[in-house]
Amino acid sequence: MRCPFCAHDDSQVKDSRSSEDGAAIRRRRQCEGCGARFTTFERVQLRDLTVVKKDGKRQPFDRRKLERSIELACRKRDIAPERIDRLISGIQRQLETQGDDVSVERIGEAVMAGLEGLDHVAYIRFASVYKDFSEPQDFTEIAESVEAAPIDPKPDRLL
Structure with missing residues (x-):
């Protein structure tokens, strides 16, 4: 593994x-060149996913984009x-089992399903961007729909 500090x-x-x-496996490493310590993570990847955008363009799946959103x-x-990390890993595993190509809509729906059981405010925040809310009424409708829904203490359950 190449050192992120000195490139040894x-x-x-x-x-x-x-x-x-x-x-995943967390590995604590030490560079043999400069002695710096760093951490790496090793995850199972079932297959290389390709994301199909709304305009038909295709690009490789990037876990970091999912993490950031x-x-x-x-x-x-x-x-x-x-x-949060369990939710992200669960969504990625779910997508990998469904085939090589995955639509942005499928990713968005999986995130919505996971966040709905994790935290209602996070769910509404994500929904406001994903569903492109344009009116205050959009927030009211989704808030009313989740108001009575329970929070799942174990958000490993996805779609």
Whole structure:
């Protein structure tokens, strides 16, 4: 593994442990060149996903984009980072089992389903961007729809 600090090609694994409920392995490494320590994560990837955009363009699936959009929706909410990471990993696994091509609509619906059971405010935040809210009434309608819905203490259940 190349060192992110000095670009030396060799590093030594100092510690390995399972994380994210066994969905990834966290490795603590030390560069043999400069001695700096850094962390890497190893995840199972079932297949290479291609995202099909609304205009028909295709691009490789980028987990970091999914992470950023969910973290933005969850910003300043009292949600454990482990729960957010489990949600992201669950969505990715779900998409990987459905085929090589995945539409942006399918990704959005999976995120909506996951956030609805995780946190109502995060769900409404994501929905306002995903569904392109343009009127205050849009917020009222979605708030009324989730008001009576319970929060799932284990958001591993997706679509």
